[in-house]
Amino acid sequence: MKNVGVINALKFERAHSKEKNKTLEVDPGNLFRGKTIANTLKNTGIDCFTHMNITNAGNACSKLIFEGSTIIPSLKPSDLIVNLRKNIEKTSGNAYFFVHLDSLDTISHEYGPQSHEYQAELSTITYLIQKELIEKxxxxxAKETLILITSDHGAVDVNPEETIYIKLDLKNTLNLEVEDTKKPVSPIGSPRDIFLHIKKEKLNWTKEILKQKIGEKAEIIDTEEADKKGLFGLKESSQEFLERTGNLLIIPKEKQTVWFETKNKSRISFLGQHGGLNSEEMLVPFAIAKLIDLKK
Structure with a gap:
C-alpha cells in the first residue's frame, strides 16, 4: 500500500483525508492476502454465516475478512440475536456462525469500561443471549450446538485531560508518504500504542526528543526490537508488516495516553481505550459450553 498511504481499514478510505466516504481505487486484498476461516471451513463442507451490524456489513474490510461466509446484517443487538437463533434452527448439517456484537466496544470507548453505561450494555447483551437464544x-x-464467547481485546479507563500531546516537525522528521504527494506518513495506532515512520537519519534524535517530552510515562522502542520481544506475536513478523508499522513505537504506561498535536488542535475525548500493555486491555474472556447445558 506504499502508493496509497495510511488507510482507514474499516471504511477503506485514505486516513486524514478531506474526501470522506471516497472508496480507494485499489484492491482491498492488499490489506490481507491470507485464507479466511470461512474459506478454510467451506473446503471441509461446513457452511459459514456472519451476523453483524449493518453499518459494517457491506464495507470492503468485512467482505475481505469474511470471504466465504454469508454476511447477515442487523440493526441492533436485539434483532441480531433473534436472527442468529432462527438461522441456527433452520440450518441443517455442520455450520459455523460468527457473531460480532460491536455495541459494547462503542460504549466502552465513549464512557469507559467501568462505567454504568458499560454495565448496562453488558447486561442488555447478556439478557438477549439468555432470553432470545438460550431459552427459546x-x-x-441446542443439543447439537456449541457456543463460544470471547473478545478481541479488553479496555482501560483513561483521563483524556491527562493526555500528553507531542508536537513534531513532521516534514523534516517523518518519512515521506506517496511519491506523487510527498506528504509525511501520519502517526498511526491509538493513544495507547503509537506507530511512527521516522526518517532513518532522524530516528535516534527523535527518540531522545520523545523521551524528554514524555519522560517515564511511556516506553519508546524500535518496532524491530518490539517484534523480537514478541509484542506482535510468537513468530517473527514479515518485512511487509514492519514496513506498515513504521520503525518507532510509543507504548504509554499504566493508564496514560499520548498523541500528537494536529493542525485543528483536536483533542482526545474517549474515556475508554485499548491497544497498550495494561492487563485490563490485554486479558479477554473465553467461555465455551454446550447450548443444551445452558438451558437447564
Whole structure:
C-alpha cells in the first residue's frame, strides 16, 4: 500500500483525508492476502454465516475478512440475536456462525469500561443471549450446538485531560508518504500504542526528543526490537508488516495516553481505550459450553 498511504481499514478510505466516504481505487486484498476461516471451513463442507451490524456489513474490510461466509446484517443487538437463533434452527448439517456484537466496544470507548453505561450494555447483551437464544432455541438444535464467547481485546479507563500531546516537525522528521504527494506518513495506532515512520537519519534524535517530552510515562522502542520481544506475536513478523508499522513505537504506561498535536488542535475525548500493555486491555474472556447445558 506504499502508493496509497495510511488507510482507514474499516471504511477503506485514505486516513486524514478531506474526501470522506471516497472508496480507494485499489484492491482491498492488499490489506490481507491470507485464507479466511470461512474459506478454510467451506473446503471441509461446513457452511459459514456472519451476523453483524449493518453499518459494517457491506464495507470492503468485512467482505475481505469474511470471504466465504454469508454476511447477515442487523440493526441492533436485539434483532441480531433473534436472527442468529432462527438461522441456527433452520440450518441443517455442520455450520459455523460468527457473531460480532460491536455495541459494547462503542460504549466502552465513549464512557469507559467501568462505567454504568458499560454495565448496562453488558447486561442488555447478556439478557438477549439468555432470553432470545438460550431459552427459546429448540432443544434438538441446542443439543447439537456449541457456543463460544470471547473478545478481541479488553479496555482501560483513561483521563483524556491527562493526555500528553507531542508536537513534531513532521516534514523534516517523518518519512515521506506517496511519491506523487510527498506528504509525511501520519502517526498511526491509538493513544495507547503509537506507530511512527521516522526518517532513518532522524530516528535516534527523535527518540531522545520523545523521551524528554514524555519522560517515564511511556516506553519508546524500535518496532524491530518490539517484534523480537514478541509484542506482535510468537513468530517473527514479515518485512511487509514492519514496513506498515513504521520503525518507532510509543507504548504509554499504566493508564496514560499520548498523541500528537494536529493542525485543528483536536483533542482526545474517549474515556475508554485499548491497544497498550495494561492487563485490563490485554486479558479477554473465553467461555465455551454446550447450548443444551445452558438451558437447564
Amino acid at each position: 432455541v429448540n432443544s434438538e438444535t
